Structure formats: structure tokens, C-alpha cells
Amino acid sequence: MDKVKIGIxxxxxxxxxxxxxxxxxxxxxxxxxxxxxxxxxxxxxxKENFPSSIVIFEDGDKLxxxxxxxxVLIATQHYEHPRLVIKALEHGLHVLSEKPAGxxxxxxREMNEVAQKQDRVFAMMFNQRTNHVYRKMHELVHGGTLGKxxxxxWIVTDWYRxxxxxxxxxxxxxxxxxxxxxxxxxxxHNLDLLQWICGMPxxxxxxCHNGKWHNIExxxxxxxxxEYSNGATGVFVTTTADAPGTNRFEITLEKxxxxxxxxxxxxxxxxxxxxxxxxxxxxxxxxxxGHFVEIETDGLxxxxxxxxxxxxxxxxxxxxxxxxxxxxxxxxxxxxxxxLSSWLQKPIEFPFDEKIFLEExxxxxxxxxxxxxxxxxxxxxxxxx
Amino acid sequence: MDKVKIGIxxxxxxxxxxxxxxxxxxxxxxxxxxxxxxxxxxxxxxKENFPSSIVIFEDGDKLxxxxxxxxVLIATQHYEHPRLVIKALEHGLHVLSEKPAGxxxxxxREMNEVAQKQDRVFAMMFNQRTNHVYRKMHELVHGGTLGKxxxxxWIVTDWYRxxxxxxxxxxxxxxxxxxxxxxxxxxxHNLDLLQWICGMPxxxxxxCHNGKWHNIExxxxxxxxxEYSNGATGVFVTTTADAPGTNRFEITLEKxxxxxxxxxxxxxxxxxxxxxxxxxxxxxxxxxxGHFVEIETDGLxxxxxxxxxxxxxxxxxxxxxxxxxxxxxxxxxxxxxxxLSSWLQKPIEFPFDEKIFLEExxxxxxxxxxxxxxxxxxxxxxxxx
Numbered sequence: 206m207d208k209v210k211i212g213i214x215x216x217x218x219x220x221x222x223x224x225x226x227x228x229x230x231x232x233x234x235x236x237x238x239x240x241x242x243x244x245x246x247x248x249x250x251x252k253e254n255f256p257s258s259i260v261i262f263e264d265g266d267k268l269x270x271x272x273x274x275x276x277v278l279i280a281t282q283h284y285e286h287p288r289l290v291i292k293a294l295e296h297g298l299h300v301l302s303e304k305p306a307g308x309x310x311x312x313x314r315e316m317n318e319v320a321q322k323q324d325r326v327f328a329m330m331f332n333q334r335t336n337h338v339y340r341k342m343h344e345l346v347h348g349g350t351l352g353k354x355x356x357x358x359w360i361v362t363d364w365y366r367x368x369x370x371x372x373x374x375x376x377x378x379x380x381x382x383x384x385x386x387x388x389x390x391x392x393x394h395n396l397d398l399l400q401w402i403c404g405m406p407x408x409x410x411x412x413c414h415n416g417k418w419h420n421i422e423x424x425x426x427x428x429x430x431x432e433y434s435n436g437a438t439g440v441f442v443t444t445t446a447d448a449p450g451t452n453r454f455e456i457t458l459e460k461x462x463x464x465x466x467x468x469x470x471x472x473x474x475x476x477x478x479x480x481x482x483x484x485x486x487x488x489x490x491x492x493x494x495g496h497f498v499e500i501e502t503d504g505l506x507x508x509x510x511x512x513x514x515x516x517x518x519x520x521x522x523x524x525x526x527x528x529x530x531x532x533x534x535x536x537x538x539x540x541x542x543x544x545l546s547s548w549l550q551k552p553i554e555f556p557f558d559e560k561i562f563l564e565e566x567x568x569x570x571x572x573x574x575x576x577x578x579x580x581x582x583x584x585x586x587x588x589x590x
Numbered sequence: 591m592d593k594v595k596i597g598i599x600x601x602x603x604x605x606x607x608x609x610x611x612x613x614x615x616x617x618x619x620x621x622x623x624x625x626x627x628x629x630x631x632x633x634x635x636x637k638e639n640f641p642s643s644i645v646i647f648e649d650g651d652k653l654x655x656x657x658x659x660x661x662v663l664i665a666t667q668h669y670e671h672p673r674l675v676i677k678a679l680e681h682g683l684h685v686l687s688e689k690p691a692g693x694x695x696x697x698x699r700e701m702n703e704v705a706q707k708q709d710r711v712f713a714m715m716f717n718q719r720t721n722h723v724y725r726k727m728h729e730l731v732h733g734g735t736l737g738k739x740x741x742x743x744w745i746v747t748d749w750y751r752x753x754x755x756x757x758x759x760x761x762x763x764x765x766x767x768x769x770x771x772x773x774x775x776x777x778x779h780n781l782d783l784l785q786w787i788c789g790m791p792x793x794x795x796x797x798c799h800n801g802k803w804h805n806i807e808x809x810x811x812x813x814x815x816x817e818y819s820n821g822a823t824g825v826f827v828t829t830t831a832d833a834p835g836t837n838r839f840e841i842t843l844e845k846x847x848x849x850x851x852x853x854x855x856x857x858x859x860x861x862x863x864x865x866x867x868x869x870x871x872x873x874x875x876x877x878x879x880g881h882f883v884e885i886e887t888d889g890l891x892x893x894x895x896x897x898x899x900x901x902x903x904x905x906x907x908x909x910x911x912x913x914x915x916x917x918x919x920x921x922x923x924x925x926x927x928x929x930l931s932s933w934l935q936k937p938i939e940f941p942f943d944e945k946i947f948l949e950e951x952x953x954x955x956x957x958x959x960x961x962x963x964x965x966x967x968x969x970x971x972x973x974x975x
Contacts, residue, residue, distance in 0.1 A: 355803075355831070355832065356747070356827075356829070356832060358745055358827060358836075360743055360840070362741070362842070365875070365877050366874060366875065367867070367868050367869075367871040367873065367874055367875075367876060368868055368869045368871075369871060369872050369873065369874050370874030370875065373874055410795075410797070412795070412815055412817075412823070414823070417821060418740075418865075418868065419868065426823060428815050428823055428825055430797055430813050430815065432797075436802060438797070438799070438811060438813055440813055440825055440827060442741075442743060442825060444741070446740070446864070446868065447740065447741060447842050447847070447864075448860065448864045448867070448877050448878050448880070449847055449858050449877065449880065451743075451840060451842075451847075451849075453838075455745070455836060457747070457832050457836075462832070462834055462836075464836075473834050475833065479831070479832075479833045482752070482833070483752050483753055483803065483804065483831065484752075484753045486752040486753075486754060487754055488752065488754065488969075489751060489752055489754050489755030489756075489758055489967070489969045490750070490751065490752075490755065490969060491752060492750050492833050492834065493833050495833070495834065582874070584873070584874045584875060
């Protein structure tokens with residue numbers, strides 16, 4: 206079997222997990238050849254734990270330049286994603302980037318421009334798109350039989366993190382290191398799914414609270430209100446401080462309601478469009494008739510392995526990716542708009558001036574006086590993304 | 591048995607329902623003696639359908655002045671509630687007012703001032719407070735063992751109404767007739783429960799959409815963001831256009847999470863406060879330990895009968911009401927703040943200038959150019975409140 210030689214740039218929590226999976230042969234189309242990390246402790250870890258055949262580099266640039274790999278998986282700090290993606294593409298490598306696509310959209314748009322000029326494969330690690338329930342939601346919403354979306358409520362407060370998580374790395378939960386909190390680190394998956402399934406809103410107003418529940422300088426509590434151009438409204442609520450958290454994604458459409466809670470999907474389907482019923486029914490309180498529909502999914506949820514496998518198969522056989530790299534900008538547009546709305550305390554309409562976002566973010570990075578007490582730790586992240 | 595002689599002012603949808611229940615002897619402590627309605631069609635209905643012993647008046651003022659009753663139940667259009675409450679109290683009558691307490695808080699504060707000077711019983715028809723699940727939520731939150739509230743999410747979109755509902759009365763869903771839409775007509779129960787169980791927020795920002803789903807001039811789609819003085823945040827989402835709607839009231843506290851969905855209450859209780867765990871746990875992703883707790887309630891849900899019975903018992907024996915009349919102002923403060931926030935497109939902090947609300951409402955009443963196509967109908971309202 207043809208295998209793609211891949212290198213991993215950044216072997217912190219996520220990168221180490223990916224490396225272990227590849228070394229265990231979980232994606233047979235990929236062969237791990239190299240890793241890179243700017244931290245000496247991580248390189249020592251790699252030397253002690255990985256086979257000697259794995260080439261270890263001091264940073265991503267050297268790995269890219271080495272010619273050892275045909276493809277790279279980028280799992281560095283967020284700000285570095287676009288720069289390394291661009292560099293890898295320009296060196297003729299295929300690229301799979303961890304989420305988020307970057308920290309600010311201007312940077313990501315530049316990356317996308319480069320990607321569109323290259324013939325290399327560029328993919329995003331939106332592993333939640335491989336979950337059968339989200340795939341089914343996408344299929345049902347885009348299938349059209351349920352009509353247009355009227356309302357979206359996503360309460361996704363099950364991203365619990367303790368203070369020790371935030372203390373585990375100097376870059377974590379800082380404007381300069383991550384460029385944000387729960388929106389940039391935990392929610393890129395949800396924001397990508399939101400736009401993938403429901404489309405992009407036309408307006409956002411968000412209430413982000415910095416360090417409300419943890420000793421951090423970025424947001425750990427967000428409530429966002431959304432409006433869509435077809436008149437639908439929505440709410441997106443997230444935090445890293447709720448225990449137990451909730452993950453309930455509800456979409457009300459003209460001809461039914463989808464609710465996904467704790468990976469269980471239910472569909473109540475109407476016999477007639479509510480929009481039609483509303484104006485034809487003679488009874489004031491009469492609900493349109495409907496019933497629960499048994500939903501069948503394929504039950505598959507391959508997560509990272511699914512993204513990695515699709516990435517390799519695209520390179521080898523031209524088959525579809527889980528998520529095209531250039532789609533990463535959409536979820537980031539959502540989080541950037543939420544941040545900007547909260548900073549300026551006003552609603553943000555799409556398209557918005559992305560330069561203003563960058564200016565505000567730069568102010569926060571420059572003016573940060575937050576002092577972190579860091580205890581460097583690499584956690585096992587299994588089941589946390 | 592001692593009985594309280596009661597009159598009902600306003601026999602539209604709600605008043606007629608109450609009259610029928612009393613005539614069927616469902617509240618043995620109350621004897622219906624009189625009804626009043628300004629509409630001739632309703633008086634004719636009463637003449638044809640009620641026993642001849644029931645005195646029928648042309649309006650509430652005449653009923654109050656007649657001396658026929660010891661108590662009145664006020665079920666007129668909203669704007670009239672405070673004026674009639676005041677008049678009845680000043681004529682020595684006990685008063686039970688339908689929700690909302692009024693349309694604007696200045697009017698309700700005046701009413702409360704009068705009520706506090708009288709020794710008559712003054713109660714609000716907050717029948718949802720009699721529901722065992724909401725009583726249990728109140729008990730659990732106020733009991734203190736779950737700690738402070740951190741987040742409240744109430745999606746209450748199961749107030750479905752068709753266009754024919756809105757067309758059934760000229761006053762319905764108009765600024766001049768009702769003073770609002772879903773917030774004033776359907777949600778007073780929810781807003782009262784919200785403040786009864788969770789306390790009053792310190793700040794509100796709301797997004798009210800007028801006539802989004804129906805041909806009406808007032809709001810039928812509302813998303814409100816709430817902040818509490820202890821740092822908790824919240825969301826309140828409502829509409830009369832979702833089918834099927836949702837009723838999911840979730841309260842996250844320091845030591846657990848309560849979820850009430852479709853009248854089923856679940857409690858997940860933590861062994862230690864999340865606030866303590868967050869700063870003591872060594873693991874970055876470690877959730878505080880907890881478990882689901884079986885909740886026992888008395889299963890009782892007497893609704894209007896419960897409120898009416900408690901009202902009569904208070905008059906006869908001095909026992910507690912379901913809801914004191916003067917508490918009606920709180921839910922109204924919430925809806926007034928939501929409206930005002932939406933009109934001014936800015937957050938409203940409590941206390942706010944209630945005169946500004948009245949000025950804005952008056953502008954809407956005065957400038958309304960909305961023309962209604964009315965087909966007067968009295969609906970059976972059973973199970974719709």
C-alpha cells in the first residue's frame with residue numbers, strides 16, 4: 206500500500222496524541238517520519254518515547270525545509286498555524302492544520318490565497334464533522350425537506366477546564382499566546398459545525414467575560430446572539446466552567462425540529478410547513494400536526510482518525526476531505542465577530558472590517574499585564590476535543 | 591362552610607374559563623356572584639349560559655361599586671389591571687389579578703402602594719407557581735445546598751399561536767391594546783418563575799422582533815441575555831411561532847445542575863463545589879465528581895384552582911397565597927427592561943428609569959398605524975397558560 210510520509214509540527218497535548226496514534230498504525234495510509242517542537246523538553250520526550258527512525262526537528266521551519274516529509278500536520282500554538290501552512294504549501298507539502306485556522310481572519314485569508322494557488326492538499330482538523338450525528342444534522346438541514354431554519358440554540362458548556370489546565374502552559378489563555386479563550390481553543394469545532402450545518406449568520410452580538418471563572422486574561426464565558434439573513438435567530442452559549450456542562454444543539458425549521466443532546470439526535474417532523482399552517486389554521490392554539498421520526502445514522506464517529514485517513518486518501522486517490530482547509534476561515538469569522546462585538550459592545554454585521562478586529566486584538570496583546578504562574582504539563586487529551 | 595362571594599371582571603378567554611370552573615364548584619370556598627364585561631356579546635353569552643343568580647354588569651367599575659361581591663378576579667385587558675385593582679381595594683374588596691400585573695411598572699408601583707395601605711388580600715394569578723416541578727426548583731435553589739447560581743438558560747418557545755389567534759380580538763398583540771406581544775401575554779408566567787426561582791438580574795440585553803412570524807405589530811420572537819449581581823449569566827428565549835416548541839429551563843449552580851424539560855426535573859449534584867474543585871484539582875480536564883439524584887415532588891399541579899383556593903383560604907383563614915399581588919411587579923420589570931433594551935438597542939441595568947420606558951411605550955401607542963383585520967372569537971384556553 207502507498208503511504209504518505211508525514212511530519213508533525215508541535216508535539217504538545219494534541220500533537221503527541223496524533224503521533225501516538227500514527228505510531229500505533231491507526232491510519233495505515235500515513236507513516237510518521239518526523240516531529241518538530243521548539244521546546245527542548247518535548248524533543249527529549251520524543252527521543253525517549255518515539256522510535257529512532259523518527260527525525261526530530263527544533264522547529265517546524267526546519268522540518269518543512271528538510272524534505273523528509275510529503276505532508277505535515279500542524280499542531281502548534283494558534284498564531285503559528287497560517288505561517289506554517291503557507292510555508293509548507295510553498296515547499297510543496299500537503300498540509301493538515303489543527304484548529305483554529307488562525308487567530309485573526311486577515312492572516313487566514315492570506316493563507317487561503319496561497320492555498321488556492323497551490324495544487325497541494327490543504328485540510329482542517331475539524332474532526333467533529335466526522336461524528337455521525339452532526340453529519341446527519343448537516344444532511345437533514347441541507348436536504349431541504351425540513352424547510353428553512355427559524356431558530357438555532359446551541360448550549361455547549363461541556364468544555365470543562367480546571368485552573369491547572371490554564372496554568373499548564375505559558376501561552377495558554379493569553380491574548381498573546383492564544384488570542385482568546387474558549388472561543389479560540391475549545392469552540393472552533395462547534396463554530397465550524399454551526400456554520401457547516403446552519404450557514405453563516407448575518408449579525409452577531411456577544412457577551413464575552415474574561416477570567417470570570419478562572420484566573421486567566423481571556424474569555425471563559427460567552428453568550429452570543431445570532432441573526433441570519435433569512436430571519437432566523439440563534440443563541441450560542443459556552444464556558445469552560447460548568448460542571449456538569451450541557452451539549453444541546455437545537456435547530457427549529459419550518460417543517461420540524463432537530464435536537465442533538467449528548468450525541469443523541471431526535472427529529473420531530475411536521476406534516477405541513479408551520480409557516481403555511483400559521484396563516485391557514487382557524488384555531489388560535491392549534492399546532493401543526495407532526496410526529497417523531499426515527500433517525501438512522503451509520504453510527505460511525507472516526508474523529509481524528511477519520512480526518513487523517515481522508516487527508517491521506519485525498520493525497521493518494523483524490524477522494525473528498527472531511528473539511529477543506531480554506532473552510533477554516535468561517536468558524537474563525539464567527540469567533541472574531543463575537544470577540545469584536547464584545548470588545549466594542551455592539552452588534553457586528555457580516556462582512557465586518559477585519560482590520561479593526563486585528564487592531565483591537567493587537568492592543569490586548571500589547572497592553573497585557575497579566576502574569577501567569579506556569580507549571581508546564583502535557584496532558585492526555587483523549588476524549589477532550 | 592364559609593364561602594367568599596366573588597365577581598369576575600372580564601369574561602373573554604380567561605375570565606370565561608374561570609367562571610365555568612367556579613360554576614362547576616371546583617373551588618368550594620368561592621361562590622361566583624357576578625361577572626362584568628364591556629362587550630355586549632360577552633354579556634349576552636353570560637346571560638344565555640350562566641345561572642340567573644349571576645349578576646351581569648356592563649363594566650368592572652359597576653361590579654365593584656355594586657357591593658354584590660367581597661372579592662374580584664380581574665381578567666380584563668392588561669392596561670386595565672392596575673386601575674381596577676386599585677378601585678376594588680379602595681372599595682374594600684379582596685383582589686386576585688390575572689397576569690400581567692399591568693403593562694408598565696410605574697402603574698404597577700402605584701397599585702402596590704395602594705395595596706400596602708389596605709388590609710385586603712391582594713394576589714396575582716401566577717398559576718405556574720403551583721406546578722410541583724417549579725416549586726421543587728424554587729425549594730432546591732433557595733435551600734442553599736446547591737450553592738450560588740452560575741448560569742440560567744430558559745428556552746421557552748412552546749407558546750405556539752396561529753395568525754387566527756391574533757386576529758381574534760382587536761386589542762390583541764397591539765401596543766395600545768396589550769402593550770406588547772409574547773412578553774406581555776404569554777411570558778408573564780415564565781418571567782415570574784424566573785425571578786421567583788433565580789432572583790432578579792442586574793442587567794438585561796434583549797433582541798425583540800416585532801411581527802417576525804405573524805402579521806402583528808408587537809414582538810413574537812425574543813432572545814434576552816441576563817447578568818446577575820453575583821456574576822451569573824443567563825439566556826431567555828421565547829416565541830409564539832415554533833412548532834414544536836421547547837420548554838427547557840436549566841440552572842447551573844456551584845454544586846449541581848437542575849434541568850426542567852417538559853415538566854420533568856433532573857438534578858445532577860456535585861460532591862464538592864465546582865468553584866473549589868476548579869482551583870484545587872491537579873488534572874486539567876478533571877470534572878468534579880457528582881451523580882444524578884432522584885427528585886421527589888408531591889406531584890401536585892393545581893394551577894388556577896390552586897391559586898383560587900389559596901386566595902379564598904387567605905381571606906377566610908389567613909393562610910399563604912401562591913403569589914402576593916405586589917410580587918407582580920418583578921416579572922413586569924423584566925419584560926419592561928427587555929422591551930426597553932430592544933427599543934434603545936442597549937443593555938438595561940436595574941434599577942432603570944421607568945419613566946423612559948413609559949415614554950417609549952406611549953410613542954409606540956400613539957404612532958401605531960397598524961390596521962388589524964379582526965374576527966372576534968372566544969377560544970377555549972384550557973391547557974394553554
